[in-house]
Amino acid sequence: MGMFERDQQVFADAEPLDDSYEPEDIRERDDELEKYQRALQPIIDNRPTSNIFLYGKTGTGKTVATKFMLSHLETDAAEYDDVDLSTLWVSCENLSSSYQVAVALVNELRRDQGKDRISTTGYSQQRVFNLLYEELDRLGGTVIIVLDEIDNIGHSDDILYGLPRARSNNYVEDARPVIIGISNDFQFRENLSPKVKDTLAEKEILFPPYDANQLRSILNPRAEKAFHDGVLEGDVVPLCAAFAAQDTGSARQAIRLLREAGEIAQAEDAECVTEDYVRNAQDELEKNQLYEGMQELTTQGHAVLCALAYHQSLDEVPIRSRDLYHRYVKICDRLDADSVSERRVRDHLSDMNMLGLISVYERNEGLSAGRYHEYELDVPLKAVLDVLQSTNRFEEVAGIIQSTAEDNNLLQADLSAY
Incomplete structure (x- = not known):
């Protein structure tokens, strides 16, 4: 027996679960x-x-x-x-x-x-x-x-x-x-x-996010083509759809979850893909999605994330958006990139909060200062810097932030909680 053998019991044709697959018809749109x-x-x-x-x-x-x-x-x-x-x-x-x-x-x-x-x-x-x-x-x-x-x-x-x-x-x-x-x-x-x-x-x-019913409609024909008959338990597709609908409403996320569940079942030589495999796949993909979420940010989103990482490296968090904005503008100037308004920076922070990348705290100091928000990373600083350093435009700035964090002993190398 070789180390690698062709799968005979889970996947019939995994192509419909690939990101590049183009379906014959477009559902729910x-x-x-x-x-x-x-x-x-x-x-x-x-x-x-x-x-x-x-x-x-x-x-x-x-x-x-x-x-x-x-x-x-x-x-x-x-x-x-x-x-x-x-x-x-x-x-x-x-x-x-x-x-x-x-x-x-x-x-x-x-x-x-x-x-x-x-x-x-x-x-x-x-x-x-x-x-x-x-x-x-x-x-x-x-x-x-x-x-x-x-x-x-x-x-x-x-x-x-x-x-x-x-x-x-x-x-x-x-x-x-x-x-x-x-x-x-x-x-x-x-x-x-x-x-x-x-x-x-x-x-x-x-194009609004999909709901769970729409995602089931998208997943079902792909699942029928991708898996051998009888391999998927009845609740697998609905659970994949529900997880994705609750998170982003993304068909891509639902499809990846289904594929990951199948791959875990295949690795364990299981005869069926069950709910437990879906839940295990969800845990695995949540870690990967945080990396992907950072990688898929726009240039402006990366600049905002870079500014927050800088303050994180100095242990100056949580930080108000008005203070973060000053650093963001300096980063844009260094990159020879246009900067956006402080309101748009808050929009980007809101998006990152929804992606689970940052934490937001509401403060209320009464009549003297009123209500405002403060922000800090909700993922390890090293993970953020790895993503920024893999993006050509931010590689130099991310390197400076990393040196600052190392000087302050604030760079967490352990990503086990990620």
Whole structure:
């Protein structure tokens, strides 16, 4: 017997439980898909098309719905000789400015033509924009540009001003750019510059969190394909759905929980996946989700987390948001990043509290100072620094914070409670 043997009793086909799996149909998003279809219909009719922005937390179906709709759009557009359609998809996960997004778009367009990539440095922003317009015009027709996780660009939103106006400003003649922006931040539009808000003329589609019934509907067909008959006990899928609904309402979380429960059962050579395996999987994933929650924060969210970690390294916690804000602005200045208002920093702190990353304390000092909140990390400082150091933009600052914490003997290396 070898160390590794193929599973014969739990998983029949684990692909439906993979993050990259694209289902044949999209469940529990009928209203959103209907709005999406109406927003895309002008492309088929050869009419002016509004930009489209999708908002919702991670795992609420924005990306999978976009891939589903664009796949159908491309197939249907091919039936019409007078519809010239291309799609371009760029993830903004590691892009923090319009300049970087424009470079990524140029290189994506050039890759399809087998042309040399352009460097991420050495060009002015306007030069990169001009190269982008040249590549778009060469392609011609309607070009749908999907900018996934667009909120990462923060206040550097010039590209959202330039692309929608490219045709009216005669930067392009043969191309009609249409932007589809996907954002995890419901407040993203509120932080755009006034000129961008006026220019975008976008359709907004909100993707709310799933409830337990919706998550069961999403999980059931995947479970039927993924597991051998009779392996799942009857309460497994409902329990996975309930755990995810109570936490984030994320289909991704529910699917990962089901897969993890199956993998634990497989490792123990069990014949069935039971509720106990789901509960064990939930404990395991909760630890991983804290890391993921930190990794998936926007650039602004990371800057706020960085500021809190700095005060944690000096043992200056819990700390008020107004004091935290001063450090946050200094970090943004050091990173050459735009800073947001103190109110938005509190919004980011609220999001981190919901993710279980920080603790919030309400203070009431009566008439003299009134009510206010104080904040501190609710996860080990070392875990926060590990995540920040794995993010290129924050690596240097995180290193400084780590040195400060070591000097003050405040760096907790033991993550056993995590």
